[in-house]
Amino acid sequence: MFTNTSWASYITATALLSAGWYLFVGFRYYYGDIKAIISGKRKLQFRATRNNPIDEEITSVDNSVTSLEDSNNDNPVLEEIDELIGKVKSIFRNASGKPLPKDEFTEYLTLLFIDYPSLMHSPHRPSLNELIATECQKQGNFTLTETEIDHLWNETE
Known part of the structure; x- marks a missing residue:
């Protein structure tokens, strides 16, 4: 047929x-x-193909920092927080193709913390520590805990 x-x-x-x-x-x-x-x-x-909890944490921290910026644009502490976050993210962006040694990163963080003494006793410091820890976890080269980052802040005193 x-x-x-x-x-x-x-x-x-x-x-x-x-x-x-x-x-x-x-x-x-x-x-x-x-x-x-x-x-x-x-x-x-488009819908997300998979849920990544690390990306969700970073997004929530970024959103909280953004909402803080929106609520008070004249606050110099928030401007410094924004600068510090930008510098930390640029470190990871520049080292995206090659592994970043933990010692080198901690030294650079210490130098960054020295540049921002007003953030040492800021109430936003735990949020900054959490953001840095999640960025380290996201990169996967090494992990830094929030207590280790807190110790780096204390070294700058």
């Missing part, structure tokens, strides 16, 4: 019919969403 139809023509016809069906369903039920995305009123959002 179907001996005159080749596999290539069968697959082509099936693919065209499937594409047509999915286009029909897409436009029929998602026309408003598609129109909003094309016009730029809405951005295309």
Whole structure:
């Protein structure tokens, strides 16, 4: 019965019919969403493929620092916190391709802490320690605990 139809023509016809069906369903039920995305009123959002708890912690710490910045832009301590976080993140960004030795990193952190003496007794210090510890854990080269980072702060006194 179907001996005159080749596999290539069968697959082509099936693919065209499937594409047509999915286009029909897409436009029929998602026309408003598609129109909003094309016009730029809405951005295309993708779901995360896996949940990484370290990324969630860093995001929550970043959001808390950002909310602190938004609540009080005139506070010089918050500006210093932002500078310190930027410098710590730049260390990891610069060493992303090569392993970063723990001793070198702790020495650099100590030097950074000396540059920010007003943060030594700041109430935001535990949050900074947590951010640095999670960044170290995220990089995977070595781990620094919050108590070790706290000890580095105490060395600068």
